[in-house]
Amino acid sequence: xxxxxxxxxxxxxxxxxxxxxxxxxxxxxxxxxxxxxxxxxxxxxxxxxxxxxxxxxxxxxxxxxxxxxxxxxxxxxxxxxxxxxxxxxxxxxxx
Amino acid sequence: xxxxxxxxxxxxxxxxxxxxxxxxxxxxxxxxxxxxxxxxxxxxxxxxxxxxxxxxxxxxxxxxxxxxxxxxxxxxxxxxxxxxxxxxxxxxxxxxxxxxxxxxxxxxxxxxxxxxxxxxxxxxxxxxxxxxxxxxxxxxxxxxxxxxxx
Numbered sequence: 001x002x003x004x005x006x007x008x009x010x011x012x013x014x015x016x017x018x019x020x021x022x023x024x025x026x027x028x029x030x031x032x033x034x035x036x037x038x039x040x041x042x043x044x045x046x047x048x049x050x051x052x053x054x055x056x057x058x059x060x061x062x063x064x065x066x067x068x069x070x071x072x073x074x075x076x077x078x079x080x081x082x083x084x085x086x087x088x089x090x091x092x093x094x095x
Numbered sequence: 096x097x098x099x100x101x102x103x104x105x106x107x108x109x110x111x112x113x114x115x116x117x118x119x120x121x122x123x124x125x126x127x128x129x130x131x132x133x134x135x136x137x138x139x140x141x142x143x144x145x146x147x148x149x150x151x152x153x154x155x156x157x158x159x160x161x162x163x164x165x166x167x168x169x170x171x172x173x174x175x176x177x178x179x180x181x182x183x184x185x186x187x188x189x190x191x192x193x194x195x196x197x198x199x200x201x202x203x204x205x206x207x208x209x210x211x212x213x214x215x216x217x218x219x220x221x222x223x224x225x226x227x228x229x230x231x232x233x234x235x236x237x238x239x240x241x242x243x244x245x
Contacts, residue, residue, distance in 0.1 A: 036201040040138055054133040056125060076129065083122035084217065084228035087153045088238035 054078075064093055124217045124225070131213030135206045142202040143181070150181040151203065153240035155210030161243070163218040164226035167233070170244040177240045 052058065053075055060074040070089045072079040079089035132152070139148045154177060161167045181203060182188060188196065218225040233243060 036198055037205055040202060040205055043137075051133055051137055053136060054129040056121060056129045071125075076132065078128075078132065080122075080125055080128070081228050081231055082224065083124045083221075084225055085128050085152075085156055085214075086228070086232055087156065087240060088232055088235035091239045 064089075067092065123220050127213060127217050127220070131209060131216075135209045135213075138209060139202060139206050142199055143206065147181045147203075148206060150177060150240055151207045152210050154178060154181075154242055155207055156214050157240075157242050159211055159214030159218055160226070160229040162215065163222060164229050167229070168244040169242050173244075174242040177242050180240075 056073055056076065059076055062072055062074065064070055064072060064079075067079075067089055069082045070079050070086065070093075071083075072089070072093050077090070077094045079086050079093050081089055135148060135152070143151075154174070157167075158169065161169055182199075183191075188199075191199070232238060
């Protein structure tokens with residue numbers, strides 16, 4: 001099952017046109033997964049108003065002196081390089 | 096507003112100016128990224144920890160760059176290793192019942208898809224700037240969760 005999960009995620013990122021052969025007959029799983037996805041999305045819509053971690057309008061921005069062009073946000077613990085997300089700068093600043 | 100009241104409030108009004116100016120200047124790309132990260136974190140709540148979500152964010156970001164910028168490809172070996180870190184190890188995963196496994200799989204797919212769609216939206220706002228930032232990021236060979244081919 002873990003292997004199957006990895007295959008599914010790989011399929012999403014690999015952007016292949018067809019599902020992997022291992023999933024061709026997994027209609028039951030697909031139906032259940034669809035129901036789970038629907039529930040997850042519905043729950044997320046109810047909960048996101050209470051989560052302010054990524055509300056940058058109330059976060060504190062700072063500019064690391066040794067990283068020109070980088071803006072970081074304290075509460076979100078995320079950094080951007082010239083306005084675009086930077087995994088490298090985020091790791092460098094927040095560990 | 097009376098002169099006395101104005102004089103009393105003037106320092107506060109001036110002090111508030113930089114905050115207002117900053118809020119107006121925040122790039123659209125950062126606003127979108129924050130909104131996407133919020134949705135992803137809510138979807139992952141109770142199923143994935145922060146480190147797992149970070150892996151999915153980094154994977155989706157790099158995939159979006161591959162889809163929108165010239166000169167990028169995914170290294171399958173690196174990708175397999177990085178993505179595996181988003182899952183519990185075999186023993187922990189196999190100890191979960193089938194419903195829990197399916198739930199985790201669904202959450203991972205949804206969070207990954209949310210980040211991927213969000214990153215593609217960000218890229219569409221300014222593709223040239225997006226690809227310039229990606230080139231700078233690719234130059235940092237010690238970046239975490241690297242799945243790009245060299």
